[in-house]
Amino acid sequence: MKVAIYTKYGSPEVIQIIDTKIPSPKPNEILVKIKASSVTRADTMMRQGKPKFGRLFLGLFKPKNTALGTGFSGVVEAVGSQITKFKIGDSVFGEKLFSNGSNAEYLCIAENVVIENKPRNISHIEAAPICDGFLTSYNFLKDIADLKPGQHILINGASGSLGSAAVQLAKVMGAKVTAVCSTRNIDFVKSIGADKIIDYTKTSITNINEMYNVIYDSVGTLSYKDTKNLISSNGIFMTPVLSGQILCQTLFNPKKVKFAATGIKKTEELKRLFLELVDFFKQGKLYTNIDKSYKLPDIAEAHHYLETGRKVGNIVIVNP
Helix, strand or coil: EEEEEEECCCCHHEEEEEEEECCCCCCEEEEEEEEEEEECHHHHHHHHCCCCCHHHHHHCCCCCEEEEEEEEEEEEEHHHHHCCCCCCCEEEEEEECCCCCCCCCCCEEEECCCCCCCCCCCCCCHHHHHHHHHHHHHHHHHHCCCCCCEEEEEECCCEEHHHHHHHHHHHHHHCCCEEEEEHHHHHHHHHHHCEEECCCCCCCHHHCCCCEEEECCCCCCCCHHHHHHHHHEEEEEEEEECCHHHHHHHHHHHCCCCCCCCHHHCCCHHHHHHHHHHHHHHHHCCCCEEEEEEEHHHHHHHHHHHHHHCCCCCEEECCC
């Protein structure tokens, strides 16, 4: 089978497509033939080895884990002897963390992690990125912010994978949403439910005369220092994008500034959030926007496009 890997940090050109043996599932695993997989900003940052202090965990001089991709959707091709939930031919989707990546033709995954039968009302392409944008943002809105009906949230980067997921989720949770995006993405962000739009190309967020219960910076371009006058007395600033500045602000003001790496939550906590998302999708309350799709041999091109910052929603890799 073909799989995308990177053995050193750098530009998208460090990505290689290699041939390797199709894995055999362990007794508690299923083998999935991948129909679609995600490409995210987190993938590009790990490939670049940024921020550099992150290499203490990723690998100081070269990556410890050479795999790419986490989110996937596909069809069960084989099952281990202990499998009870899934059967051959089932359409499934989920997330594979900290091991063999999803930017491949096949993967093996345990039955008891973040994986579920794909809702019939969404395609493999729509399902593949759910655990990246939606799962991360749902963790922030529900578990970190404890967002309540009627509260006001500002979402920065509202047209991206995390941001567009957050806009929809905040509306499902009953919040009032102010979304920050560029001029060309205003219509899209309105279409997914934003109550108010701030065009950052015309208006500086620091000049806004409004208070928010939550500021969710999904792209890492703001800071608590710049926005603290916009946050209510019991409000918080939160972001999934780690930087030296955010790390310091989190350490010195932990009640107001929140950073979290969703992928390191306990499996049972991730599954709880994931299964709630599955129900939302089954009910048609959430929508995955796909900006572009690429074939696996063209994954470097996908990384290049993601780094332009022009992505609207999600990018996926599609296998035949």
